[in-house]
Amino acid sequence: MAQSSEQHRPLKVLIVGAGIGGLTAALGLRQQGHEVTLFERSQLAQEVGAAIHLAPNCHSVLRKFGVFPETFGANPVNGITEYEAGGKLKFDLDLRKALSIWQNPWMLSHRVQLHEELKRKALSPDGDGIPAVLKTSSIVTAVDPDTGTGTVTLEDGSSFSGDLVLGADGVSSITRKIVAGPDIKPFGCGKSAFRFLVPVSQVRENPATEMFTTREGYMTMWMDDDRRLIMYPCSNNTMMNFVGIHPSELSASKGEGWSRSASKELLLDVYRGFGPTVAALLEMVDVSALKVWTLLDMDRIPTWYKGRLVLLGDAAHPFLPHQGQGGGIAIEDAASLCALLPRNTAVDDIPERLALYETIRDGRAHKVQELTRLAGMDLNDPNRGNFNVMDFMHYNFGHDEWHNSSRELKKHLWSRNGPVRWRSPLAFGPMPSPRQDHLGRPIPARNSGFTTYSVRFRSSATYLKTLFPTPEFSFAGPGTVAEASFRCTELRDMAWLGGGGYKYMGLWIHGVQYTRKDGSKVHGSFLVVLLESLADPIITGQDELGMPKLFCDIDIDSSSKGKTEGPTSIECRWRGQPFLRMRMDGLEEAGPADTVPKPVTSGGPGGPPGAPPKPEEQGTMFYRYVPAVGMPGEADAAYVVLIPEGKGSSETSTVRRVKKTYRSQNSQVECVAGDWNNLPTLHHIAAGFAEIPIYGIVEAKVEEGTGVDDLANAEKIE
Incomplete structure (x- = not known):
């Protein structure tokens, strides 16, 4: 319109x-x-x-x-302590490790x-x-x-x-x-709440209550069947906030309305069974600021x-x-x-x-x-x-x-103008591919060479999950911090390309799980998009594997060739317009022990105490989407594909051998959104890249070696 x-x-x-x-x-x-x-x-x-x-x-x-x-004085929650009404300790939790999985802290x-x-x-x-x-x-x-x-x-x-x-x-x-x-x-829910503040210094000065000030940022609760008292600090741990929730009939006779003044005698009477420590705390209340609120629901x-x-x-x-x-x-x-x-x-x-x-x-x-x-x-x-x-x-x-x-x-804007288009000849016989020549004979790539440049970083799980294609994809662990990687690979000496090669750059999200219809889960890294510099692998990868591939020019400036005295930079462009840059400085060759590949099983930091071990990743997942002809927005096929880790096909499987590894001491990733004029076919991807927050680099490395798998072991999940 x-x-x-x-x-x-x-x-x-x-x-x-x-x-x-x-x-x-x-x-x-x-x-x-x-x-x-x-x-x-x-x-x-x-x-x-x-x-x-x-x-x-x-x-x-x-x-x-x-x-x-x-x-402006907010302080983090560091722990929670709960007591029974009479003062018996139920639990005492240090939450600092458990809460580390959230990018932004829980604050008071x-x-x-x-x-x-x-x-x-x-x-x-x-x-x-x-x-x-x-x-x-x-x-x-x-x-x-x-x-x-x-x-x-x-x-x-x-x-x-x-x-x-x-x-x-x-x-x-x-x-x-x-x-x-x-x-x-x-309407009143049947409960009301006393609310008041007490200076932390006043709590500290009383021998009966000073124990509650030795650890900053702790929330303390006393729980009875029908009433509870919650206490936690605010204002840079200088004020203690109290909320006393109780049956409304216990304080209803003391006034009208949903916010009313209250007396210390009433407060002490409601919590008279909570023991001497609670009584000592409640004695500190400033009556002029004591209010009782009717808790409202709707x-x-x-x-x-x-x-x-x-x-x-x-x-x-x-x-x-x-x-x-x-x-x-x-x-x-x-x-x-x-x-x-x-x-x-x-x-x-x-x-x-x-x-x-x-x-x-x-x-x-x-x-x-x-x-x-x-x-x-x-x-x-x-x-x-x-x-x-x-x-x-x-x-x-x-x-x-x-x-x-x-x-x-x-998603709403995509649908405004009707269905949007989410994007072979048979007459000449089979098409040569990484898996076979035109007579069907396998083409192994054991002697082909590769150099892979990868930067793994921490990012926002809440943003990254917007890149998942269906609700069946999720992160295997809780939290708002996840990890992802930009990875660029240069391939050489590919027999099916006449001894030539090409480059590709992709975005992988780690620690992902896909839930099958039967409730079982597949764990792995999710490949969001693969940008490649040559049409032939794009076509074969889309047709035979269903990989999400698009074209762009990829330039690798690696004058140092792995030495420490020079940087390596990678730039993705479309007709001269750059939209993704990756740079590695201070590259140093790793020792033999450091070159052994380590399994990647996590999308983020460690879980809370007592959490189950993180599931082992089974491989790389991506989403195959084949549009239906003449029916924009409809698919002939849409399903998940898994490339299992370490599971090769019988004839064409190739072992990837890393011969040298270089680690970067300083790396960075820069994404430029561009617009629909200078990136008409890639702006949606460039804009998505530009929105990815990068909280910090986990690892940046260059790997050189031989052996390029033909990915013939890819399998449809369901």
């Missing part, structure tokens, strides 16, 4: 509510080039607040938007400090985009989403119009009533948007506190909207983007919500079942909504 230049102006976005979700959305939309105005009913005067969990799934979004929690922040930093970044004259405008003491009384624009009306009668209105106005949302109707509203809303109005955060899904994910899921909502509304989004595209947002977010937000309800069940509730906190943690933490929504937007 043709779009006018008027439609490609910055979007005018109005946000009702300037809490954490609203400010995160404002910051991200500002960075996407849009004009943002926030309306906040309060004056946003700074006041004492509770702490907030910044788990890896929302921490990654904050860092994407330039917000670094450690700069004072809510006000996070809020202030988001506000500063969203409103600052510095930074990308147009600074957001914040209007405080602006009570929104009505939103009209159906006039072609979104119109917000304030209590004083003034009104504002925009292309889009975000309802981020919390549990008491007025925008929810407009989107979902008046009948869906929060039925699932039927839709997240209406016209130009869309909900996020607690307006869409109020969260119970049992997994500390309420703020994190609101931040994910904001990230999704920002990813779906990039710079130059047309006004006419807004309705379909809101529908896509609802599809993306509804399932995940409500699954985390269900897991949260399960985590909050009383210990003696027969419906609680087996609560595996690590399984829940892996689902919650192992997600990056920016990567997820960006991928879903690409």
Whole structure:
């Protein structure tokens, strides 16, 4: 559909509510080039607040938007200790190794400090985009989403119009009533929570409680059947945050509303069976700041948007506190909207983007919500079942909504103009190939030579998994850190090419598993794409093996030839336009013991204590896709292929022998996205390469040797 230049102006976005979700959305939309105005009913005067969990799934979004929690006092979770109500220790876990599998740490922040930093970044004259405008003491009384624009009306009668209105106005949302109707509203779940802060210094000074300050970053819990007390530090480990969850009837008589003042006597009475240590901690409370909150739940809303109005955060899904994910899921909502509304989004595209947002977010937000309800069940509730906190943690933490929504937007754009095309003669007899000549005789390549340049690096598992072709592919282990390799090979003395050779460059993702229909798994490295410099191996590799091959020019500048005094550089180009560069400096020949190939069995760092051993990789997997003629978007064949490791065919199998290995002391990879004009057939791949985050180099080496396998042992998995 043709779009006018008027439609490609910055979007005018109005946000009702300037809490954490609203400010995160404002910051991200500002960075996407849009004009943002926030309306906040309060004056946003700074006041004492509770702490907030910044788990890896929302921490990654904050860092994407330039917000670094450690700069405003957030501290990492280092461990969890749990006691029975009477004080008997149930477990004490040091989580530092277990949490190392996540690229961004699980952190604990004072809510006000996070809020202030988001506000500063969203409103600052510095930074990308147009600074957001914040209007405080602006009570929104009505939103009209159906006039072609979104119109917000304030209590004083003034009104504002925009292309889009975000309802981020919390549990008491007025925008929810407009989107979902008046009948869906929060209700008490049967539990309430005391919330208060105590200085760590005060806890340390008391001999009965000082033990809780000897290790920084530890969360401590006391659990009884129907009530629990949770304590954890924030503000650079200087303040201890307390949450005391209990049956609502125990404190309901002390006031009305969902947020009420409470007395120390009431607090001590609710937890009178928790022993002297807990009593000593509760005696430290500042009564003037002690609040009791009714914990609110809500039925699932039927839709997240209406016209130009869309909900996020607690307006869409109020969260119970049992997994500390309420703020994190609101931040994910904001990230999704920002990813779906990039710079130059047309006004006419807004309705379909809101529908896509609802599809993306509804399932995940409500699954985390269900897991949260399960985590909050009383210990003696027969419906609680087996609560595996690590399984829940892996689902919650192992997600990056920016990567997820960006991928879903690409898939949506691919489908907008109808089915897209995802891409032999028989008359002259069989075609010569690496496996046989035109008479069918095998062509072994035992004397062919190779030089392989490889750089293995750590990257984001949440991004790399967007490159998997089907949901049956996943990482074998949990975490948001995985490993991948760019690998370039130069082949020489190939008999089937008249003694010539060619070059190829590929991207391999390690530590991958494919789940068959029967539930069994195949483990290996996944070959995403192979770029080759000669048409003949591209054709044979596509036809006979189903490998994902494309053409590009590959230039290898290796004047040093493995010596230490010069660099080696590799560049992939299309008609002179470079899009991938790999460079190795400080190459040194490895000793004999160091040249023995080591099996690669992991996609990332070690797992948590007690985790099962990582599965051994069985070989290289890739996905064969054969398009159906005249039916764009349909496949004649689509299945997974495995090249088993160390399993050759009987006649043509060739042993790969590495004769020399050189290791690089310094290497780097640079990817350039280009555009559809200078890379018309490879821009989608170059852009995908450019988005791969590289956290650090694991290994960089050059291997020289003889023996080139014809890959005749490739097999269809199912």
